[in-house]
Amino acid sequence: MTRSRKVALVAAAVLAIAGAIAIVVGRHDEPVAEPPRTAPPGPPFSAPATRSGTDVLTTGRLLPTSEPTRVRIPALHVDEAVIGLGQNPDGSMQVPTDAHTVGWYTKAPTPGSLGPAVLAGHVNYRGADGTFARLAMLRPGDRIMVARQDGVTATFAVNRLDRYPKDQFPADAVYGAIDHAGLRLITCGGDFDDRSGHYLDNIVAYASLVTADR
Amino acid sequence: MRIRRTLLAVPAAAALLLATPTAALADESVHVKLLELNNSGASGNATLTATSGGDLRISIRSTGLVPNSPHAQHLHGSTTGMDFHCPDMSADTNGNGYVSTEEGMPAYGDIFVSLTTKGDTSKASGLAVDRMPTADPEGNLRYDRTIAGADLPPGTIEHLKDLHIVEHGVDANDNDKYDLAGLGESTLAKSAGLSGIPEEATDPALCGMVSGAAAGSVPVGGVATGDGSTRDEATVWYGAGGLALLAALGIVVVTRRRSYVLNRVQR
Ligand SMILES: [Cu+2]
Numbered sequence: 001m002t003r004s005r006k007v008a009l010v011a012a013a014v015l016a017i018a019g020a021i022a023i024v025v026g027r028h029d030e031p032v033a034e035p036p037r038t039a040p041p042g043p044p045f046s047a048p049a050t051r052s053g054t055d056v057l058t059t060g061r062l063l064p065t066s067e068p069t070r071v072r073i074p075a076l077h078v079d080e081a082v083i084g085l086g087q088n089p090d091g092s093m094q095v096p097t098d099a100h101t102v103g104w105y106t107k108a109p110t111p112g113s114l115g116p117a118v119l120a121g122h123v124n125y126r127g128a129d130g131t132f133a134r135l136a137m138l139r140p141g142d143r144i145m146v147a148r149q150d151g152v153t154a155t156f157a158v159n160r161l162d163r164y165p166k167d168q169f170p171a172d173a174v175y176g177a178i179d180h181a182g183l184r185l186i187t188c189g190g191d192f193d194d195r196s197g198h199y200l201d202n203i204v205a206y207a208s209l210v211t212a213d214r
Numbered sequence: 215m216r217i218r219r220t221l222l223a224v225p226a227a228a229a230l231l232l233a234t235p236t237a238a239l240a241d242e243s244v245h246v247k248l249l250e251l252n253n254s255g256a257s258g259n260a261t262l263t264a265t266s267g268g269d270l271r272i273s274i275r276s277t278g279l280v281p282n283s284p285h286a287q288h289l290h291g292s293t294t295g296m297d298f299h300c301p302d303m304s305a306d307t308n309g310n311g312y313v314s315t316e317e318g319m320p321a322y323g324d325i326f327v328s329l330t331t332k333g334d335t336s337k338a339s340g341l342a343v344d345r346m347p348t349a350d351p352e353g354n355l356r357y358d359r360t361i362a363g364a365d366l367p368p369g370t371i372e373h374l375k376d377l378h379i380v381e382h383g384v385d386a387n388d389n390d391k392y393d394l395a396g397l398g399e400s401t402l403a404k405s406a407g408l409s410g411i412p413e414e415a416t417d418p419a420l421c422g423m424v425s426g427a428a429a430g431s432v433p434v435g436g437v438a439t440g441d442g443s444t445r446d447e448a449t450v451w452y453g454a455g456g457l458a459l460l461a462a463l464g465i466v467v468v469t470r471r472r473s474y475v476l477n478r479v480q481r
Contacts, residue, residue, distance in 0.1 A: 005469050012465035019458030057247055057425040065372060091434035107241035107266065108429035114375055115242055115427025123440035130440065166436025175433075177245040177426035188440030202436045 034136040034189045038162035060180045063112035066150035075142040099125035111146040112154030120186045132187035156183045156207035181209035241430025246422040254419035264371045268363030279349040280385045291323040291377040293369030298323040300421035322378040379422035
């Protein structure tokens with residue numbers, strides 16, 4: 001075999017390996033399969049119980065109010081700090097200013113206490129995959145651990161995943177009254193609108209409190 | 215990708231320090247179901263909303279109350295973590311068939327805030343019927359008021375879910391008004407130095423139990439959690455990978471062809 005031929009074959013091998021790696025990386029970066037768009041939800045929650053006496057009208061365990069500090073989702077290899085998010089001047093929810101940090105919406109209950117706690121994270125942001133890039137891969141029963149300022153970790157189990165067009169975002173289902181300690185994880189999904197620079201849909205994971213540990 | 219992530223991490227961390235919003239208190243809206251007491255036949259719903267300014271917005275809608283009559287209403291309970299609840303008829307210790315306000319107190323606690331229509335909201339205004347809401351001729355009552363944080367006892371917002379709304383005023387003798395013929399004179403009013411107030415006016419008709427909670431302020435529309443900046447990455451990688459494989463194949467083909475041609479020439 002001539003020297004030039006050897007060089008050429010080595011180059012070919014290197015290119016082939018590099019190509020194969022690129023395709024593997026590409027497969028890894030393939031968008032996550034998303035749930036189908038969910039039909040607009042029915043009437044909002046109303047408490048079912050009507051009897052008097054000492055019965056409680058809420059269900060499940062409830063924790064006192066305490067702000068979240070960190071969120072861990074083993075199924076997605078997520079373990080990130082949590083910051084507070086308010087509203088933008090136009091009334092929309094603020095979002096984290098980096099791809100990794102997860103935001104807790106401060107104008108809703110704290111995670112583990114009665115009502116819907118809301119966490120938002122990017123699917124991608126400024127060239128990096130976001131913490132919630134694979135949120136759509138969550139399955140019912142997957143655990144979400146939220147560490148709180150009072151030292152208690154609230155563990156939630158995923159109930160379901162929904163996908164909604166942003167212009168038909170179901171405020172009642174996500175932010176409305178519920179009779180238990182709930183959690184909603186929000187990120188983006190669906191088609192991307194190049195003109196607006198935004199995704200058309202939001203993906204929402206609904207979860208409820210199962211345990212609390214100190 | 216890794217490198218890009220690391221490079222971005224530094225400015226992102228700096229931005230985070232600047233952008234971290236401060237949350238004084240979680241705005242939230244506590245939903246309360248008003249359940250009948252003393253077989254009043256009344257029912258209702260209420261929401262207690264803690265605003266970001268530390269104020270408390272109260273909204274009550276009840277029906278089936280004594281018509282055209284004022285209904286004293288309060289937040290009962292405390293911030294000491296006592297496990298108060300709504301009483302049932304077993305709280306009627308004097309056995310007159312009605313749980314009086316005093317008989318209910320071991321269950322729902324003392325008056326914590328008086329839900330007056332204007333002015334003072336302390337326990338002292340508990341029987342200020344001239345500043346209490348009045349039911350309409352159909353017995354419907356609407357109440358909306360925001361009480362400033364400064365006027366609330368300390369810990370009210372933090373213990374919102376532990377407090378019980380109680381609306382008073384029953385009609386024992388079914389004549390659509392409060393009168394002494396119903397249940398006699400109010401022992402509660404008497405102990406407060408007011409004589410001649412009917413017991414019907416002070417016995418509780420509704421007691422609120424927390425049924426749920428919601429966001430205190432709902433954001434407009436969806437959430438902008440993505441800028442699409444990595445959505446085409448898979449395509450780019452596939453493209454690069456495909457090109458590299460094609461190039462490798464091309465090199466192999468050309469090399470083999472050249473060696474074949476060379477071999478023939480040499481021969
Ligand atoms: Cu009262």
